[in-house]
Amino acid sequence: MSDKALSGLKVIEYGQFYSAAYCAKLMGDLGAEVIKVEPPEGDESRRHGPFPDDIPHPEKSGLFLYLNANKLGITLNVRNAKGRQMLLDLLKRSDVFVENNPPKVMAELGLDYPSLSRLSPSLIVTSITPYGQTGPYRDWKGYDINSSGLGGISYGVGDPQREPLNLPVSQSHVQGAVHAASATMVALLARQATGKGQHVDVAEANVWAAFHGGQGVYSYVFEGRVRKRSGHRTPGFYPYTILPCKDGYVSMIAGRGHQWKRFLELVGGGEVPEWYSRDPRFRDRLEMSWKYANELDSLLAPWLMKHTKKEIFNLCQERRIPFTPVNTIEEVVNEPHLNDRGFFVEINHPGAGRFKYPGPPYRLSETPWRVERPAPLLGEHNEEIYCKRLGYSREELIRLRGAGII
Amino acid sequence: MQYPLRDYRVLDFGWVIAGPLLGQVLADMGAEVIKVETRKHLDEMRQSPLNTSRDPEKDPVFHTTNRNKLGVTVDMSHPEGRLLLKEMVKTCDVVAENFSPRVMKEHGLNYESLRRIKPDLIMVSLPAAGSYGPLSHIVTYGPTVSSLAGLDSMVGYYGERVLGSQGFYADMTSAIHAAFAVLSALYYRNNTGLGQHIEVPQWEAAACCIGEAIMEYTINGRIIGPRGNRHPTMAPHGNYPCKGEDKWVSIAVKTEEEWSAFCNAVGNPPWTSEERFADAASRLSNVAELDEYVAQWTRNHTHYEAAEILQRAGVAAAPVLDVGERYLDPHFQERQIYADFEHPAIGKDIIAGLSWKLSATPGGIRSPAPLLGQHNDYVFGEILGLPQKEIQRLMEEKVIY
Numbered sequence: 001m002s003d004k005a006l007s008g009l010k011v012i013e014y015g016q017f018y019s020a021a022y023c024a025k026l027m028g029d030l031g032a033e034v035i036k037v038e039p040p041e042g043d044e045s046r047r048h049g050p051f052p053d054d055i056p057h058p059e060k061s062g063l064f065l066y067l068n069a070n071k072l073g074i075t076l077n078v079r080n081a082k083g084r085q086m087l088l089d090l091l092k093r094s095d096v097f098v099e100n101n102p103p104k105v106m107a108e109l110g111l112d113y114p115s116l117s118r119l120s121p122s123l124i125v126t127s128i129t130p131y132g133q134t135g136p137y138r139d140w141k142g143y144d145i146n147s148s149g150l151g152g153i154s155y156g157v158g159d160p161q162r163e164p165l166n167l168p169v170s171q172s173h174v175q176g177a178v179h180a181a182s183a184t185m186v187a188l189l190a191r192q193a194t195g196k197g198q199h200v201d202v203a204e205a206n207v208w209a210a211f212h213g214g215q216g217v218y219s220y221v222f223e224g225r226v227r228k229r230s231g232h233r234t235p236g237f238y239p240y241t242i243l244p245c246k247d248g249y250v251s252m253i254a255g256r257g258h259q260w261k262r263f264l265e266l267v268g269g270g271e272v273p274e275w276y277s278r279d280p281r282f283r284d285r286l287e288m289s290w291k292y293a294n295e296l297d298s299l300l301a302p303w304l305m306k307h308t309k310k311e312i313f314n315l316c317q318e319r320r321i322p323f324t325p326v327n328t329i330e331e332v333v334n335e336p337h338l339n340d341r342g343f344f345v346e347i348n349h350p351g352a353g354r355f356k357y358p359g360p361p362y363r364l365s366e367t368p369w370r371v372e373r374p375a376p377l378l379g380e381h382n383e384e385i386y387c388k389r390l391g392y393s394r395e396e397l398i399r400l401r402g403a404g405i406i
Numbered sequence: 407m408q409y410p411l412r413d414y415r416v417l418d419f420g421w422v423i424a425g426p427l428l429g430q431v432l433a434d435m436g437a438e439v440i441k442v443e444t445r446k447h448l449d450e451m452r453q454s455p456l457n458t459s460r461d462p463e464k465d466p467v468f469h470t471t472n473r474n475k476l477g478v479t480v481d482m483s484h485p486e487g488r489l490l491l492k493e494m495v496k497t498c499d500v501v502a503e504n505f506s507p508r509v510m511k512e513h514g515l516n517y518e519s520l521r522r523i524k525p526d527l528i529m530v531s532l533p534a535a536g537s538y539g540p541l542s543h544i545v546t547y548g549p550t551v552s553s554l555a556g557l558d559s560m561v562g563y564y565g566e567r568v569l570g571s572q573g574f575y576a577d578m579t580s581a582i583h584a585a586f587a588v589l590s591a592l593y594y595r596n597n598t599g600l601g602q603h604i605e606v607p608q609w610e611a612a613a614c615c616i617g618e619a620i621m622e623y624t625i626n627g628r629i630i631g632p633r634g635n636r637h638p639t640m641a642p643h644g645n646y647p648c649k650g651e652d653k654w655v656s657i658a659v660k661t662e663e664e665w666s667a668f669c670n671a672v673g674n675p676p677w678t679s680e681e682r683f684a685d686a687a688s689r690l691s692n693v694a695e696l697d698e699y700v701a702q703w704t705r706n707h708t709h710y711e712a713a714e715i716l717q718r719a720g721v722a723a724a725p726v727l728d729v730g731e732r733y734l735d736p737h738f739q740e741r742q743i744y745a746d747f748e749h750p751a752i753g754k755d756i757i758a759g760l761s762w763k764l765s766a767t768p769g770g771i772r773s774p775a776p777l778l779g780q781h782n783d784y785v786f787g788e789i790l791g792l793p794q795k796e797i798q799r800l801m802e803e804k805v806i807y
Contacts, residue, residue, distance in 0.1 A: 050618070131737065141717065141722040189593060210761055214470050249567075322545040
């Protein structure tokens with residue numbers, strides 16, 4: 001019996017850059033067979049990097065390598081009629097089609113859901129776009145920062161007097177992808193009962209606005225409250241903040257009074273320092289948060305600046321105070337905890353070499369997450385898929401290549 | 407079929423954010439999700455900072471993350487409470503929890519114990535740092551997990567101090583990663599009859615979201631720090647000021663075609679033809695000056711106007727919306743991303759809608775978040791078949807509490 005959760009599942013991915021690729025990767029990592037269909041010039045992420053020594057090379061983009069491990073790769077010009085027919089032939093033999101193209105383009109190519117459903121009623125078509133398949137902005141153009149702008153996540157990040165900040169390294173695409181993978185699994189479970197496929201419409205802006213940002217809507221409608229940006233802290237109670245220390249930053253949230261008291265005792269060398277206990281303004285942590293936060297930041301600074309984040313982390317955790325370091329990316333990659341757990345995986349790619357990659361987001365006891373193959377070279381599996389699966393001869397393959405179709 | 411997961415039952419020990427959100431996703435799709443609570447330790451989200459009444463039945467955050475669920479109250483520190491919970495586990499397909507790793511074990515409710523009474527059980531745990539490893543014991547809050555995972559170290563203005571993401575990103579992203587894993591495990595169970603345990607460490611789920619930055623370090627040894635809205639290959643790329651107080655429009659230009667569309671849309675002022683902005687590489691090296699010029703144009707328009715002008719020209723742009731604008735936005739209204747209905751404790755309630763649209767089996771919001779213990783009678787009486795007198799006794803002895 002296979003120990004792959006998604007064993008036997010056939011997925012075709014046809015998209016650009018991040019969201020469709022990460023969605024299909026999540027399925028490939030649990031054992032689905034993913035065929036990535038790239039245009040002859042290759043996926044956008046092949047041109048994105050990071051590249052070793054910053055020298056662009058289509059087989060060496062770190063982002064492409066990360067997003068596309070565990071996949072077979074073919075090239076196909078879907079804008080050509082013959083190419084399009086070849087894609088349809090593949091889709092007829094598949095369970096899931098993941099794409100992130102503009103709805104208009106899919107319709108122009110005859111790859112809209114109604115057409116695909118006529119071709120194969122059991123096919124699940126998963127579309128990930130910035131704004132979705134319906135609504136007045138469906139045909140708007142969008143990149144990651146536009147999804148997070150409309151979706152509202154950016155509005156809350158950054159300094160209140162300055163521009164809102166987009167979360168780093170494509171989080172709109174990440175969220176679109178993981179939600180799409182989950183929704184696709186729901187559709188697959190439904191298909192186990194009904195035998196029918198369906199269209200899965202995931203809009204990144206929708207995911208931000210509802211899943212990440214829906215909790216505050218009640219307070220707006222009934223209490224007129226709008227959560228604004230608040231820099232390095234979150235309003236509510238003090239401390240709920242990120243502060244500098246000797247060698248970086250620490251993240252300090254004390255949800256409960258006893259946690260804060262234990263921290264003050266740590267700062268005061270056993271007792272709550274007098275500058276705190278004697279000051280009548282420092283009684284109510286809610287009031288402290290909106291009135292005296294700057295002053296408290298400076299009062300804590302001398303102690304914080306004397307200690308490294310590691311020291312603060314250890315001293316706090318020994319006392320069950322839930323403060324943590326703000327790890328740099330270097331510290332994350334070298335973190336003994338993550339390395340002891342085997343979080344990072346080394347993958348040797350024939351074009352790029354051996355690098356450390358982020359590993360499993362989850363551990364399944366019976367059906368492990370596994371990397372079985374590195375990301376495909378451009379068109380690496382053309383022969384395997386076109387000849388062995390679709391029955392083309394090598395001569396035909398050469399002709400198709402000559403005609404710019406593969 | 408509106409509710410594709412209607413044949414599945416979930417016992418949801420989730421509390422605060424990550425666990426309840428996972429249950430929310432399954433409940434929206436029709437699973438019968440039974441939320442286990444106790445009056446002894448209220449879910450903190452019954453008294454979140456957004457709950458101005460402090461009444462645990464009136465918390466808007468709780469109402470959003472626990473809609474569509476049934477609610478029971480059981481004290482799991484009571485031996486009889488644990489027996490009751492185990493009886494419930496026998497009737498469930500999935501058990502979900504996000505306590506510290508030791509809690510379920512201490513109460514004899516870890517996977518090893520539960521699989522003995524329910525061999526094909528799928529159990530999912532969302533600890534902060536995992537159940538093993540040198541830091542498995544640490545105490546955290548959701549936002550501090552974003553700090554551990556490296557995300558926060560990249561949030562700040564270009565070259566300035568770290569501000570951090572200031573939100574529950576790690577909770578949210580681990581919840582949806584967990585949903586995918588649970589649904590995949592159900593798919594596998596339906597094919598093979600086998601259950602399993604799934605661990606979703608929030609730290610690791612969050613670290614998977616910043617793969618590009620991790621690869622930048624493992625490939626080139628380069629540490630990405632705060633870089634504001636700057637992008638490695640796109641310029642202009644940012645949130646630019648607009649007419650009105652605290653209004654912004656997001657703009658991103660990737661190709662040369664988009665650049666010339668942008669120049670046309672803003673009326674081709676002289677700066678757009680300067681050599682230092684002629685191609686992407688030049689724009690990236692002069693990005694501070696470029697951003698100032700772009701802002702000169704955006705300041706003359708509202709954020710919606712700016713987005714519409716640019717979109718008409720073929721440039722990616724969208725207004726940056728606050729919560730009120732999202733609620734009123736015509737696109738979001740048409741997509742029904744918020745839902746309103748009656749809640750027994752507060753009357754008219756407004757909560758988040760669904761993340762996605764499924765054409766054939768959409769799921770939906772069919773009931774408000776449960777009051778404390780609202781479904782004790784149904785769950786213990788009808789599902790477990792306990793006589794009313796026995797339920798009464800368990801309540802008096804504060805097992806059901």
